Amino acid sequence: MTQENGSPGEGAAPNAPERNSGNAQNTPERRKRRKWPWIVGGVAAFIFLGLVVAGAVAVALLAGGGGGGGSSSSNYTEEYVSGEGSEKVAVIPVEGTIAADLGGTAGALPTTTPGGLQDALDQAADDDSVEAVIVEINSPGGGVTASAEMRDSIIDFKEETNRPVVVSMADTAASGGYFIAAPADEIVAYESTLTGSLGVYIGLLNISEAAEEYGITQEYVRSGEFKTMGDPFRELSGDEREIFQSIVDQDYEEFVDVIAEGRDLPEDEVREIADGRVYSGLQAQELGLVDEIGDLDRAANIASEMAEVEDPTVVRYVQEPGLGSLLMARLQPQPPEAVQVLEAAGVRFSGQPQYLYAPGVPGIRSN
Numbered sequence: 001m002t003q004e005n006g007s008p009g010e011g012a013a014p015n016a017p018e019r020n021s022g023n024a025q026n027t028p029e030r031r032k033r034r035k036w037p038w039i040v041g042g043v044a045a046f047i048f049l050g051l052v053v054a055g056a057v058a059v060a061l062l063a064g065g066g067g068g069g070g071s072s073s074s075n076y077t078e079e080y081v082s083g084e085g086s087e088k089v090a091v092i093p094v095e096g097t098i099a100a101d102l103g104g105t106a107g108a109l110p111t112t113t114p115g116g117l118q119d120a121l122d123q124a125a126d127d128d129s130v131e132a133v134i135v136e137i138n139s140p141g142g143g144v145t146a147s148a149e150m151r152d153s154i155i156d157f158k159e160e161t162n163r164p165v166v167v168s169m170a171d172t173a174a175s176g177g178y179f180i181a182a183p184a185d186e187i188v189a190y191e192s193t194l195t196g197s198l199g200v201y202i203g204l205l206n207i208s209e210a211a212e213e214y215g216i217t218q219e220y221v222r223s224g225e226f227k228t229m230g231d232p233f234r235e236l237s238g239d240e241r242e243i244f245q246s247i248v249d250q251d252y253e254e255f256v257d258v259i260a261e262g263r264d265l266p267e268d269e270v271r272e273i274a275d276g277r278v279y280s281g282l283q284a285q286e287l288g289l290v291d292e293i294g295d296l297d298r299a300a301n302i303a304s305e306m307a308e309v310e311d312p313t314v315v316r317y318v319q320e321p322g323l324g325s326l327l328m329a330r331l332q333p334q335p336p337e338a339v340q341v342l343e344a345a346g347v348r349f350s351g352q353p354q355y356l357y358a359p360g361v362p363g364i365r366s367n
Helices: 009-064 115-126 144-161 207-214 240-262 267-273 280-286 296-308 323-331 336-344
Strands: 077-082 089-093 130-139 141-143 163-173 186-190 194-196 278-280 311-316 355-358
Touching: 077 089, 077 296, 089 115, 089 296, 089 323, 089 336, 115 130, 115 144, 115 311, 130 296, 141 144, 144 163, 144 240, 163 296, 186 280, 194 280, 207 323, 240 267, 278 280
Parallel strands: 089 130, 089 311, 130 163, 163 186, 163 194
Antiparallel strands: 077 311, 141 355, 194 278
């Protein structure tokens, strides 16, 4: 009986290897299949993390930048300067090269851009305690269009609020820096302020000789004769130079009109002094481009007198970068290092008209 049915030990012995063999065959498949949950989980975690980061950026932009140009929200912190009265004189600093709004977040643009200056003026307009504004300029100018937009914002502020605007010039207020100052009710400068440079230029890069030396050529398939005018691989033709000159002349006429209107000077007199040269603050005063020699305190006194307020509190609008601005600065792609070096040196060959004082910039010629 025992032999027929097999003892437990005998019966188990032959079957054990078969079970082990089967397990050995199935183990690789099981292990292979178990990788998929980890892969799927990793992808899901990556997507979730991306959504969290995107949400954080969106919240930061809304919290730190919301508003944009023309917003009534307070985008600037008030830094105490002087005075103790309940009325205020707001100082809006314009420091650096004037540029377009490109690359900035709404409500977080510097005051050297049209949107940033508009935000600051809107904040002053919405504050009933602000009786006058001082635009503190330390700028060599910049883009023609951006300068024109900023000038228009100052004019609109004056007309809509009926509050005086005084300009206080610092080290430099040249070219576009003077363009935006022209409509002010009063202009104050230091004796040593560098101003003037009244005019316009278009900077074009010419590497034709270097390209020829190294055998570099540039081919175009173009729709018209002048579509590639300004090509850095060749000299300008006579017709192309005339076209660029016509644009420069047009923008120069606008500059002359702005000075003549803002400073109440005869047009022929403006043309005589607007030949691109720079002036000291003292020379500018003698020419009628500046009203008084003085510092920010003197500008504040003039603004107070014009607004008919005594001992107002003078505050400077200071922009502290929020989380949104910092995130955008980190995420924004940077130009090549060579371009950054040229820009840091003041070299700009954008092909766009500039109201810019650019001493020593190579390639800028009068012809």
